[in-house]
Amino acid sequence: MFNKLTDRHAAITDGVFAIAMTILVLEIAVPTVAVISSDAALDEYFINYLAPSILIYFISFYLVYNFWENTVILFNFNKISYGILTLNMLTMASVCLIPFATGFFFNFYNYINVNLFFSLLILIISLLYILIFILLIRNTFKGYFDKKDEIKNHLRNDGIELPNLKLYVRGVTLTLFYILLAPVCTSLISIVLAFVSPLLSVLSFLLTLILVFIIRMKRMGKDHLENVDLTDDEKEFVDNIRKSIYGE
Template sequence: MANIELFNKFTDRHAAVTDGVFAIAMTILVLEIAVPTMADISSGVVLKDYFINFLAPSILIYFISFYIVYNFWENTVVLFNFKKISYAILTLNMLTMATVCLIPFATGFLFRFYNYFDVNIFFSLLILVISLLYIVMFMLLIKNNFSEYFDKKDEIKTTIQDSYDDGIEFPNLKLYIRGVTLTLFYILLAPVISSVISIILAFISPMLSLLSFLLILVLTFIIRIKRGSKDSLENVHLTDDEKELVGNIRKSIYGE
């Protein structure tokens, strides 16, 4: 019991550190926007050129990066709602945090060289790597917290497909469960899809490559609207603890 309490305290401290990382990352994003000196602005024409060619794109990039970081923070909030969190998952989360800390640097890079396709590819690859790390973490979390479903996957698959026309099958996890886990998986896929599209568009238009990340906002909104009424637990046989767990995840997703 003492070891469990110690680990719970360690997990709470870990969550606090994670929140701190995100708070700092979101704050220093704006600091990457350089303020010109009087020596740089010699006339109204130069100032206008600065607004058009640097400040306006930088503010757009700032808001896009800010929302991306916020989206990753939302994923982390869901992560700490799971009851069974292993040291391996916490270590993987710290690796993810280290990668998240690179976003302000990549954003500053974009501020200065947003019109170069290779800089856009660098930024997109960074977001893709972070997105994939989150998917790996949640695969492990679902496996740890719903391990009993592995032994009854065929029964659960039949139940879901009979009662719900959008049954889920994770071949790698062998997990078949209806509801918020499917919504969560869709939400985790949103930045992956946006990153891949951004990499492709970087060869066509750097600005379109950046704007493609707005898909995260659009897809997440659509997923929550479309899935909200379907994420009930009425037809899923869960224990009280499991219902509480999934209920907490639902609250994190929908803010209910």
Template sequence: ILMVKKEFLSNLKDRHAAVTDGVFAIAMTILVLEIAVPTMVDISSGVALNKYLINYLAPSILIYFVSFYLVYNFWENTIILFNIKKMNYLILTLNMITMATVCLIPFATGFLFKFYNYTNVNIFFSLLILIISLLYILMFILLIRENFKGYFEKKDEIKTAMYNSFDDGIEFPNLKLYIRGVTLTVFYLLLAPVFTSLISLVLAFVSPLASILSFVLTLILVFIIRMKRFGKDNLGDIDLTDEEKEFVGNIKQSIYGEYAVNCYSC
């Protein structure tokens, strides 16, 4: 029965991954369709066309690229999280809730296209990105708990042993894996859009344009995190089980690509 359940969950995870990719593909495509093309009735002169280009099209294209990158960033986060081996029904259900909120991004983006200079619209967009970002962090925490139950079940025992026998050379691979290396990098990557959406919320009351542009910080932060954390993600000096090594390899590959796998033992 246990084997059947594991196989069913594995198949369900694969189907969820397929549906998730489909949701992101559609959401990323719909974003550009939200940019309204003017009619001949709307544009009756060169002056009207210039006004359309400056007041609507230019801000809309900027907002489109910002939104497109945010959706792409969430898709990347999903790839990383789906590379974590063990999942349960709660995590998969939470993923579907996250996809439902991701589907709201094209609407929120279209809302920004027309009313980008309104504070309330920027607040709505920033709150939506914040909610999605927090949902990813919640999924990450649940995935860590699911994959490293041993640490949480013996948390008090581990803490006591660390304080009382710090110099005895006691090794706790799961504890080290939880607080070091790739799991910490994943957390930082997931935290980047949370940080930028909070900044965007504050800036919405000062400057709507600055509120939108603040999301460019997500791109910058993700790049810096990847560059800074790569060397620190080398856990070759830690005694890991084969399952933990597979976990580390999968996550590193999803963060850094094939190069990370080839340099795993560097």
């Protein structure tokens, strides 16, 4: 029953993200004929509203997509408790606010308070993901880290040595932690820049895309088993851990 509940949570989570990503574009207002009565007015609409709105739309769309991708990765863990599912629902409720915050941004992107509101929302969602990650790591690997010496002694008696296991577990989970940390860093940067330049505050979220790309390029390759000096027994054991994290 709990496995079915988890599957239903995953399904509704995908639905929430799909709707949120679709609604984003609907927040861009189309001007009426009464408002646009000349070429000059249309040019002013393009420069002062449409161009900034499209930029903000793509940034918001990527942020929502990034959060969805994080959710997909986190749902690959096996030990998902009721508490984690509750936190996930709280995260989804916060994600649903992104289209509203984006629409607010479209009209008042040059105001400090609006930049702060958007940045704080992204920061809160990012911190919720990190909290979920910490709980998942604790639940998934608690048995190993609490009784690692007993496990190693038991396996050693069977002729299996696991000298690199703890380092490897740290490595693959650290990669995921860095990915989750990227929007936290950019949100904090955006909050600071909001007092300097609203435009820079918005553009700072592009760092999320850059940081996540760099992290994946730099660390994902290091997490593959062929790049780690492990015995055949270790590779089989650790491969199961990797599957629980990345769903491979």
